[in-house]
Amino acid sequence: MVRKLRQKMILHQIKNQATYGLNLVQILVALVEVVHLLMVVAHQEVHPIHNQKKNKRKKDEFAQLQLVWAKCRGYPWYPALIIDPNMPPGHLHNGIPVPSPPSEVLNLASNYKELVYLVLFFDSKRTWQWLPRNKLEPLGVTQELDDIKLTESKKPADRKSVRKAYMEALVYKTDPIIPSSNLRRSSRT
Numbered sequence: 001m002v003r004k005l006r007q008k009m010i011l012h013q014i015k016n017q018a019t020y021g022l023n024l025v026q027i028l029v030a031l032v033e034v035v036h037l038l039m040v041v042a043h044q045e046v047h048p049i050h051n052q053k054k055n056k057r058k059k060d061e062f063a064q065l066q067l068v069w070a071k072c073r074g075y076p077w078y079p080a081l082i083i084d085p086n087m088p089p090g091h092l093h094n095g096i097p098v099p100s101p102p103s104e105v106l107n108l109a110s111n112y113k114e115l116v117y118l119v120l121f122f123d124s125k126r127t128w129q130w131l132p133r134n135k136l137e138p139l140g141v142t143q144e145l146d147d148i149k150l151t152e153s154k155k156p157a158d159r160k161s162v163r164k165a166y167m168e169a170l171v172y173k174t175d176p177i178i179p180s181s182n183l184r185r186s187s188r189t
Contacts, residue, residue, distance in 0.1 A: 062082045062117060062136065062138070063082065064082060064083070064084040064087070065081060065082060065083070065084075065093050065098065065172065066081070066082045066138070067079065067080075067081060067082075067138070067139035067140055067169050067172060067173060068080050068081070068082060068119065068136045068137060068138055068139050069136070069137045069138070069139050069149050070119050070121065070129065070131055070135060070136055071131075071135045071136075072129060072131070072135070075158075076149075076152055076153035076158050076159075076162055077137070077149045077152060077162070078121055078122070078123065078162055078165060079121070079122045079139055079162070079165045079166050079168070079169035080119035080120060080121045080122065080129075080136075080169075081098075081119065081120045081122070081169065081172055082117055082118070082119060082136075083098070083099075083101060083118045083119065083120050083128075084118075085101060085106055085109065085118050087100065088100075093172060094171075094172070096171060096172065099120060099126060101118060101120075101128050102128070105118070105128040105130075108130055109130055111130075112130060112132075114132050115132065115133070116130040116131055116132050117130070117131055117132075117133070117136060118130055119131055119136070121165070122165035122166075122168045122169045123161065123165060124161075137149075139166075139169060140170075140173055146166070149162070150162055150163055150166060
């Protein structure tokens with residue numbers, strides 16, 4: 001997963017370098033990095049013993065109050081916070097009050113057949129949304145990944161609002177310590 005993200009970041013860098021007219025040598029160096037990563041990934045697929053430790057942990061789960069990049073149709077990837085729908089009102093995190101979801105938002109969970117996470121976006125309206133795992137990526141894993149998400153939108157106004165939201169999200173940055181077993185909600189079991 002990390003290697004695929006790294007590969008995506010390198011390809012993004014190549015695209016940017018070509019767009020901004022950087023020299024051919026820099027582009028070739030980036031291409032060599034991509035080829036190297038592909039070879040490493042191919043080696044690990046042939047020799048899966050190297051990945052046993054990585055496979056033991058559940059990388060698909062998020063913890064309460066974990067920062068994520070969340071994607072809704074028609075919008076760029078946007079900073080959000082995983083919220084436990086069962087969290088009591090008035091909960092403080094690092095001295096900052098965590099908003100409680102309105103009952104209308106909690107009731108929307110029953111509309112989903114798949115497992116979804118409740119997220120609170122760091123937009124000006126503090127929008128709530130139930131999203132499946134494939135619409136979420138961890139925020140703050142690497143600065144390179146965050147930079148890609150920050151500059152992904154073609155619209156300057158969107159990039160500005162995403163950057164502002166990112167700065168607000170960093171206030172909540174912490175290592176998640178609360179288990180995620182209660183966070184996923186399935187309306188139909």
